[in-house]
Amino acid sequence: MPVQTKGEENQAVQKVTDTLGERAPTQKKYRLLPLNTNDQLYIYVETLEGDLIPQVVLYAYGSKPIRSANIGGNNQHAALEYTFPEKAQGYLIEVSAKPGTSGTYALYIGKNDPAVLTGNADVYGAPLLRQPIVASVGVKLQQIAGIDQKAENYSAVASTQITWNDPALAFRPDECECESKVYTANEFINYATQAGIVWPAFTYLNQQNNRWIQSDFVIVQPNGDARYFERFTTTFQAPDFDFRKFPFDNQSFFIRIDSLYASEFVTFTPSDFTGIGTQLGEEEWYITDHDVTIVTEPGSTGAKTASFIFRFYARRHLAFYIYRIILPLALIITVAWITFFLEDYGKRVDATTANLLLFIAFNFTIAGDLPRLGYLTYMDMLLAGAFTLSVLVVAYNVALKRWETKKKPVDWLFTMDKYMLWLYPLIYALTFGSITWYFFLQ
Incomplete structure (x- = not known):
């Protein structure tokens, strides 16, 4: 087998620096880009500051552990290597802190370069880690079906649109003889699940009743651009009601969308799609303003996730x-x-x-x-x-x-x-x- 030299197409080294423990998360996950059969993966983690004892695990398909290093150990470094028996997709690396330790670490990931295991490898070549999907999220409020002040909730008809790009979704138009692929939401979810593709799956945090979806679709372009759209009716909780100034009160309503994937996989950014319809159908209230906030904090799954908060403000007709x-x-x-x-x-x-x-x-x-x-x-x-x-x-x-x-x-x-x-x-x-x-x- 010929010796590979630094800089060849099938070699690369990437470095990541991060912090674990204390006020930071106690574990971080990194998604690997697809690798080929017989590619050798080298991973080395070392502590740069603090008393951190790093532990590293390589997962197949995001959940099956296949290699680990320094689990239960006391070293301030960890190293492992793995040769892929077949084309690899959906693998991830988890770096965690031994309980009671914290600090800053450097993570080296190498493709077909064993120098990584020394901790002195130079960074070069194409990226090996998949960056988080940046999803552009927007909500358009189209109707307010009713506001129940005693129950502190409201019913609304709204549309949600999410756009993103993922090379894993890219395809050749000549293979399908189509300019784009169109799915229903369920068809796309099944396709993404079977292919091991991460997408901006979400939940409405303040949804109270069933969500009745009137229409939904996902359009995927050859370059991997995707657009998810749904129009729905549901009831949302409005816990921020404050009636102290009733009937001259200014009330706050919101729709909060939480990502189901941790922020290492999916992040949110606001979209121009967000807005308020011109015929809301609510006679008692009129909307005075609206805004959008993006936060990253522990969400519905307990992990640190991205959240999109669409908030609008309303006053009563007096x-x-x-x-x-x-x-x-x-x-x-x-x-x-x-x-x-x-x-x-x-x-x-x-x-x-x-x-x-x-x-x-x-x-x-x-x-x-x-x-x-x-x-x-x-x-x-x-x-x-x-x-x-x-x-x-x-x-x-x-x-x-x-x-x-x-x-x-x-x-x-x-x-x-x-x-x-x-x-x-x-x-x-x-x-x-x-x-x-x-x-x-x-």
Whole structure:
């Protein structure tokens, strides 16, 4: 067999530097690009900083261990070699830290170059590791079927599009006599699974019910470009509801997509596809803004994964609350004020007592739309303030009636009654002003 020299096409060395343990993950995985029959793989890991004791495992098809080094050992380096008996695809390298150790390491991967095992090999040749798939993710909100404030969720019709490039998907058009390959989502998933191809598989983290998919497809181009699309209907959790400023609240809704593969395999980037439809069909709310965030953190699988968060913000149309609640409330307060012009204290008691019943009815009307909260909303405080002042007015009028009946006039009480025409609206203005300041201006 002829001796291979550095730089030949079937030789390469790649180096990776990373950190394990403490605040970093305790293991890292690296995907190998396809290798040919009889290719020899050399792996060497050494600690650069810290007390790290590295362990290395070579997996076939991503899950079957076939070689390992320094497992249970105490060396600050690990080395292994392996000759592929057939064409290799879907292999990965796992480097992990022995429990209780951490530090920075250098990983050398060599193809047909045993110098790697010395830890002094030069880096050259084509890459041996497959880079993470960069998936461009977008969500378009097309309809809001309903918002359940008590359950803190909402139903939506939306479309998701994911585009990426993977050389493993590339094909020759003359072989299939086609310009592109079109699959349904299930057909593509079966194809990718059988071929051992990693793709941006995902889940909706805040999905609550079944997702009814109206249409889906995957289009693959000869150069490996792929586009996944689905239009669906489902219910999403909205745990960020905050009703403190109800009905002038600004609520946050979101759709979160988590990758099922660790960030070593798939990363996300935002797409221009993301947006809001023009006919959402929601009458109570209107959307004020939206944004997209990409984060990498422990996800649904427990591994550190990429997440796409599409968040939109909505306010209520206020016409209902102004004309059905706030304006009637103001009129009821005005009616109570008008009673101060009456000299019949019995009539005053009747009118102000009726106001109390109206306030109670208003409270039940509003409470029916909201969950049982652990805090008071702005509207709760307004009604509570109005209810408290109404109780005081009833007590005041009862006192006047009582003293009048007993024919034991109290001069200061009847004198104050003259000033109540102006004190009453002033007290309400101060009360409502203080409540508004507390919720919106402090």
